[in-house]
Amino acid sequence: MADRLQRVLILSIWEDVWSLGEGGGVPDELLFIRALNERGIEVHQMIPEPRGGLEGRGATDLVYHAYPNIFRRAGFLPKKARRLLLPYIYTGTVLERLRRLARATAPDLLMGFSHYSIEPVSVVARELDLPSAVKLFGVMYLGRAGLSRARDWWQNFDQRRALRHPVDRYIVLNDGTMGDRALAANGIDPGRISFLPNGMDMTWASLPVDREKQRHAFGLPSGRVLICTVSRLVPLKRIELLFEAAARIEAPARGRISVVVGGDGPERPRLEALARRLGIERNTYFLGSLAYRDIPFLLKSCDLFAATSDLTNMSMPPCEAMLCGLPVVAFDVAGTSEIVRDGETGLLVPYGDTDGLARALGRLAVDDELRMLLGAGAARFAASHFMSWEDRIEAELEILDGLARTRTDD
Secondary structure (H helix, E strand, O other), rough: OOOOOOEEEEOOOOOOOOOOOOOOOHHHHHHHHHHHHHOOEEEEEEEEEOOOOOOOEOOEEEEEEEEEOOOOOOOOOHHHHHHHHHHHHHHHHHHHHHHHHHHOOOOOOEEOHHHHHHHHHHHHHHOOOEEEEEEEEEOOOOOOOOOOOHHHHHHHHHHHOOOOOOOOOEEEEOOOOHHHHHHOOOOOOOHHHHEEEEEEEEEHHHHOOOOOHHHHHHHOOOOOOOEEEOOOOOHOOHHHHHHHHHOOOOOOOOEEEEEEEEEEOHHHHHHHHHHHHHOOOOHHEEOOOOOHHHHHHHHHHOOOEEEEEOOOOOOHHHHHHHHHOOOOOEEEEOHHHHHOOOOOOEEEEEEHHHHHHHHHHHHHHHOHHHHHHHHHHHHHHHHHHHHHHHHHHHHHHHHHHHHHHHHOOO
16 A cells, blocks of 8 residues: 555644543544554644644654644634634635645645545645545534424534535545435535444453442442443533433332443533432432543443434444443434344434433333343444444545555556
8 A cells, every 4th residue: 555655644623633522532533543654654634733732743654733723712702603704714724734735745645534624625635636535523414304494504504615625535434424425415426425434442342341340440339220321521412311311210210220421521510510400419420531441341330321412323432332232222313223223232212302211211220131132232233233443444544545546547
């Protein structure tokens, strides 16, 4: 591969490839860039200027370049104004910088992360006659049916604007937002779309875990059915609906359960207050940010996973829970039913039906046999349907190498 693809320039919207958000998150970028480096491919990455600057960053095959951090600088704007203006501010900020850097580094491929990057990558790639690709980690609400016209415009205007600027390849990860269909419905040639599954650490399935020891390590109680959820605590995850459901679980199930929340974010104070108001705070455990390596130990110390997102419930945490043998109780939204198969790998509940969620959670809390049956079904499904990180990233690199070949073969 290295004789075709030797140098890649990536435009990213994240400050640090090694740590996303509050320090958690799936290491997709990290593993992807490591794979490039292991093949001797030189990577240049443009990122928003980190608070500590670029000193000490980069290595022989990874070089960082900073642009003004408009995401931080725009923090003074009202939320709605920020959402409306950021796509324009972003392109205006990075376009000329990307153009100069591409001329200086002469990459074999120009790549962007997220829809924000599509316009600048498209413009510079066409100007310099470079192959181009954009990696989308999902498409949010772009593929969601049933939205009102006003909400559809508000949720999707920035992506639709970006998609007016063509690139050679759209690498879309299947997080349940049905990105392949959404892009095709918005005018993208399906032949330019590569729809790939999220990668998984398949070794988690066979990882031996002492449940009681891990419960103690995480500060969790013994002898209770632990309902776990793991996410960044932001509004679209709808963790408050899980709390409302937990408060409505009928006896004797409610006396058996505790709720475990892994992750951190701006919603945490509101959720802690809600737990107190609902009277479930004594049996609700906020673990805060977790290192990715600790996630399988947490999952395997719990009994079932609850997924309540407004966007999709086949994102990484529910999939990882299934890999670890946990049944998933989820709101049936977007592509969730692709993995959470009702009565096979978990239980599905109509979106927003907190009473139905309470019944499903309560049912699994008291029916140990059903919980174990669905957990075993989840593990079998994960083993036969999910893709390892190595295979997923290899497929991605083959796509990029193919783009580079189109340039060298011309």
